[in-house]
Amino acid sequence: MFSKWKSRLDIPFVLIVLLSAILNGYNIWTDKYVNSYYTSAVASMLQSFHNFFFASFDPGGYVTVDKPPVTFWIQTISAYIFGLHGWSVILPQALSGIGSVCLIYVMVKPTFGKTAARLSALAIAITPVLVAVSRTNNIDSMLVFTLLLASWFLFKGLKKNKLWYVLVAFAMIGVGFNEKMLQAYMVLPAFYLLYWVAAKVNWKKKLGIMAIATSILLAVSLSWAVIVDSIPASKRPYVGSSQTNSVLELAFGYNGVSRLLGMDGGGGNQPSQSTSKSQSSTENSASQNDGTANNSNNAASSNLNNTASNNSNNATSSNSNNTVPTNESTQGQNGMPEGFPNFDGGTKGKNSSGMFNTGTAGPFRLFQSELSGQASWLIPFVLFGLVGIFIDLRKKNFTQKHKEALFWTAWLVPVMGFFSVAGFFHQYYLIMLAPPVAALAGAGWSKLFELYQSKLNWKSFLLPAAIFITAVFEWFIVHPYDSVIGIGWSIAILILGIGVTIWLSIIKVSGSRMQFIAAIIGFFVLLIGPMYWAFTPITYGQSSMLPAAGPTSSMGGFGGPGGMNGNMPDGMPGQGQQDGNAQDGMPGQGAQDGNAQNGMSGQGGQDGNTQNGTPGQGQQDGNMPSGMPGQGGQDGTSQGNMPSMPGQGSNKNSNGMGNEQIDKKTYAYLTKNNTGEKFLFATADYSTAASYIIETGKAVMAMGGFSGSDPILTVDKLEKLVKEGKVKYFMISDGMGGRGGSSEITDWIKKHGKEISSDKWQSNSDNSTGLGFPGGSKKLYKVSL
Secondary structure, three states: OHHHHHHHOOHHHHHHHHHHHHHHHOOHHHOOOOOHHHHHHHHHHOOOHHHHHHOEOOOOOOEEOOOOOHHHHHHHHHHHHHOOOHHHHHHHHHHHHHHHHHHHHHHHHHHHOHHHHHHHHHHHHOOHHHHHHHOOOOOHHHHHHHHHHHHHHHHHHHHHOOHHHHHHHHHHHHHHHHHHHHHHHHHHHHHHHHHHHHOOOOHHHHHHHHHHHHHHHHHHHHHHHHHHHHOOHHHOOEOOOOOOOOHHHHHHHHHHHHHHHOOOOOOOOOOOOOOHHHHHHHHHHOOOOOOOOOOHHHHHHHOOOOOOOOEOOEOOOOOOOOOOOOOHHHEOHHHOEOOOOOOOOOOOOOOOOOOOOOOOOOOOHHHOOOOHHHHOOOHHHHHHHHHHHHOOOOOOOOOHHHHHHHHHHHHHHHHHHHHHHOOOOOHHHHHHHHHHHHHHHHHHHHHHHHHHOOOOOHHHHHHHHHHHHHHHHHHHHHHHHHHHHOOHHHHHHHHHHHHHHHHHHHHHHOOHHHHHHHHHHHHHHOOHHHHHHHHHHHHOOOOOOOOOOOOOHHHOOOOEEOOOOOOOOOOOOEEEOOOOOEOOOOOEEEOOOOOEOOOOOEEEOOOOOOOOOOOOOEOOOOOOOOOOOOOOOOOOOOOOOOOOOOOOOOOOOOOEOOEOOOOHHHHHHHHHOOOOOOOOEEEOOHHHHHHHHHHHOOOEEEOOOOOOOOOOOOHHHHHHHHHOOOOOEEEEEOOOOOOOOOHHHHHHHHHHEEEEOHHHHOOOOOOOOOOOOOOOOEEEEEEOO
16 A cells, blocks of 8 residues: 555655745744735634624724635634734645645646656746745735636546536636636636637537536626625725725726726726815715725835845845825825836836836836746746647647647736736736746646657757747846846856757757756756745745745835845845945945945945935934935834835834834723724724734724725714714824825814823834824824714
8 A cells, every 4th residue: 555655656746845835834934914904804804704704904894905805714714723923824825835836736747747747836836926925915826726726627627528627617716706806817718718629519518608607707706796785885894995885896996907007097096085185076986884995006005014134044024114105295196206206017108117116018028127037937938838839730630738738828828918018016916927837838848858859850959949048038037136146146047058958959869868867957957047036035035015036025026125235236226235335226225334326315324425326324223314215224214204115124123014013002092091982093094003903903993994095984974983982093194194094084183183192102112104104203183072
């Protein structure tokens, strides 16, 4: 029995799974809050079925998060079993990443062979963006696993000619919709195409079955949305990030059309709704209940749980508060202050990579330096592999290999097309590329090696050419980071790629064993770059809110800090661990001398000298009293009138965006003076509320949702809440009033409330907005009517 089991065990595959487990799970226990917006929801969902079903952000059931609940249901179950910790809400995603590796292996092996399956499994295991996302409580890793599981059901159903497998496959896509809405539908072209070309029934039955499958897909997809939208607004939370308190509007607007067209293109969620005029224009569409959500157009830009490391060998994270102000007097394009970068990912004719480092829209966007390191490493090899697979395609020779390759291609092409033109997305969305690229890389290698061993002709040189071209492309990805990680990595990839290409060309006439070894080594050479990038979330740290891999991954999609001297080629921003010289970067900050060259601004951790930078300010602890921006040299804290965008501390974790530590004195004061109010206090958006919800389990109201810009409250509704005794204390920011808060509501609070002296409720150490952007200090008001 044991010998039989041992003979069936694929040891290399087991090692790949172990590698995936290390990449996805090592050190996740050090992340306390992770993406605190979602962790707050889990803390709230643990308290009641009402919160659990609606995925309420707060224990009071005021507002939902901006995504459907399935992933959060699973995270809540994990937290219920293991307790609420950062690692317990990450665990489902880490396991999903490992599960995706297993599913790729199982799906590729029957058709393309064991070697191809191993290579595909290894390729997806070390896909940098998949690793980065799987180490957080963001949804996408779970979504990819769900879609791969749906693909497995489809493959099984077509091979066994079992209809129910096919129907389950489409139902699983519906489950994916209830994880991240329309993003799940990216795979539909592949599913329809494969069923059409592979189903063993006539075309009439195909149409009928596809209609049934689509009906099931839509029924499962819309089930939760229809239930929620049909419940009276007064009996449920407000649908976060929607403008009309509707899940369907959220799905097809903010999480749909707006993603394609950009922040200004549809969904109704404009970055700023802070003025009385903008508030009044949206009041009619607000719900009768009090709720709030996450405006990720603002949110992602402004609330980044940025984690940095001291160096390449230290994964200690360091978070920075980054929030976007929306006061009308200082607002520029996209609701940002004048002079700040646009948030459109380089669209609308702008030659900018956008604040989220997503490159310039166009056919080669995924090959630009901003995005290529996340999931594009093997795409050139995949293209050669597709040539090899389809080169012998004939009408009467349409094999299972062709069908499955067509499926993965039909997954890959629409995803590449979307991200090439999309107006607004984050780097970690590129996880959708991981399954088709990995599957086609292994399958393509198998076919290219088969052609390589065939008679001497141009087809037999596709494999050496694929390795050479891909190695050059990977050199292009790694080379800009030579000053950060050392020149050896890029040179090694290039030289080894050229060497294997020559080796394969020379031994074309030798024995097959040597050819196989050379071909495998050639593929492994192409994994050097992505393998290094896959380890960077561990070695360099990363943002939990905007996860991304690479030596600058701790910037969470903003560019990033240099691991050694901080010289960032064309980066925004670049921060140095040693001398802080920023070249062509904005801004450049130094942990020692802070010299910024061609940078705006340069700040020094010790002497703060700035060259060609404005301004330069230096202190040893990095506290910037009035700097623009201010970044910490040691503890990474930032104070001032202009945002720290983004700032990382060199030595210890600082208060991160949305990860603000609770002020114990504040909590004690509010608890002592609570006279039965439902909400401990109310604040503009999620960032201040999150830590209090996670740490204490108390209900805290984010009046305007995630970003503060959801049209939930009017003055009349707020007055009613106060009179009903549901909320009494309001923590707001002076100055610019926060990022998305309504100035009309803020004015009403100041007019009818009594400001509480800060020495009664606030520790001296807690004088920031919790957001890191303009807003002055926090002020606490008591409103009694």
